[in-house]
Amino acid sequence: MSAEIGFIGAGKMAEALIGGLIAKGVFDRDGIVACAPSAATRERVASTQGIRVLETAKDVCSEAGIVVLAVKPKHVPEVFAEGLDLSGKLLISIVAGLTLDKMNSYVPDTKNVRVMPNHCCMVLEGAMGYCCDQSLTDSDRARVASILEAVGLAVEVREDYMDAITGIAGSSPAFLYMVIDAMSDAGVLNGLSRADSIRLAAQSMLGAAKMVLETGKHPDVLRDEVCSPGGATIVGVRAAEDLGLRSAMIAAVDATVERSRDMSR
Numbered sequence: 001m002s003a004e005i006g007f008i009g010a011g012k013m014a015e016a017l018i019g020g021l022i023a024k025g026v027f028d029r030d031g032i033v034a035c036a037p038s039a040a041t042r043e044r045v046a047s048t049q050g051i052r053v054l055e056t057a058k059d060v061c062s063e064a065g066i067v068v069l070a071v072k073p074k075h076v077p078e079v080f081a082e083g084l085d086l087s088g089k090l091l092i093s094i095v096a097g098l099t100l101d102k103m104n105s106y107v108p109d110t111k112n113v114r115v116m117p118n119h120c121c122m123v124l125e126g127a128m129g130y131c132c133d134q135s136l137t138d139s140d141r142a143r144v145a146s147i148l149e150a151v152g153l154a155v156e157v158r159e160d161y162m163d164a165i166t167g168i169a170g171s172s173p174a175f176l177y178m179v180i181d182a183m184s185d186a187g188v189l190n191g192l193s194r195a196d197s198i199r200l201a202a203q204s205m206l207g208a209a210k211m212v213l214e215t216g217k218h219p220d221v222l223r224d225e226v227c228s229p230g231g232a233t234i235v236g237v238r239a240a241e242d243l244g245l246r247s248a249m250i251a252a253v254d255a256t257v258e259r260s261r262d263m264s265r
């Protein structure tokens, strides 16, 4: 093998992963290859990432020991129709909705992994769930974790939880962008500029998220820590409760999970 890892597809998500793997030193540039049908993509990714970008999935599979499938769902059948030699290799798919069963139907003798990431991988702060075939050894699993953790937090789950992962991780940035936008409206309402309001709301969300992850405290405990008795924050908390902030967030995630279940039936 002349490359350690190869990407089938060289779009936004593949580039995010490639950038993370290089930045975190998981693989050298020399150990990474990718492919894309269009010359424009090949030239762009070769120049931005400093890796070799080949033409076909078959080229990638003949060079790489670990393969990441990062094409749009509609392109999956044509990729496997190339007759890929993936025997015994790790195949990590980030394709939405592509189940382990379906992967096994294309490549039965491959160690398959299904991942549901979110687009925050592009800033190396992704959140993702993944599930693995029984055939993966502990060292395969450790390898998969080290690859995914290059672009964020990765949690292994049973495959039947992948729809829940879609709601809590895959789609949830959309809901959080809505919260940031709404908070910035309140900033503008109170005289701040739009630009300052967006930056301050976004940084507050980033800081609060870090507090949860780094202190390990329950979010309710942290919320209580910023609410002085009789102060301004508890008044805001009551207003958010009165207007159903919690119920709205539960409903948003839950509706996404339901829709994801419907789509995979």
Ligand SMILES: NC(=O)c1ccc[n+]([C@@H]2O[C@H](COP(=O)([O-])OP(=O)(O)OC[C@H]3O[C@@H](n4cnc5c(N)ncnc54)[C@H](OP(=O)(O)O)[C@@H]3O)[C@@H](O)[C@H]2O)c1
Pocket (backbone or CB within 6 Å): 008, 009, 010, 011, 012, 013, 014, 035, 036, 037, 038, 039, 041, 042, 056, 057, 070, 071, 072, 073, 075, 078, 079, 094, 095, 096, 116, 117, 118, 119, 170
């Ligand atoms: N974007 C997200 O936020 C997100 C989140 C979760 C999961 N995902 C999943 O990630 C996957 C990739 O998404 P993306 O946003 O990175 O898509 P993208 O930017 O459109 O990239 C897709 C890449 O696949 C290449 N491609 C198309 N047909 C191919 C073929 N036959 N062989 C090899 N490569 C081929 C395209 O090449 P050309 O450039 O030459 O056309 C392109 O480089 C999707 O399945 C999506 O469900 C995405």
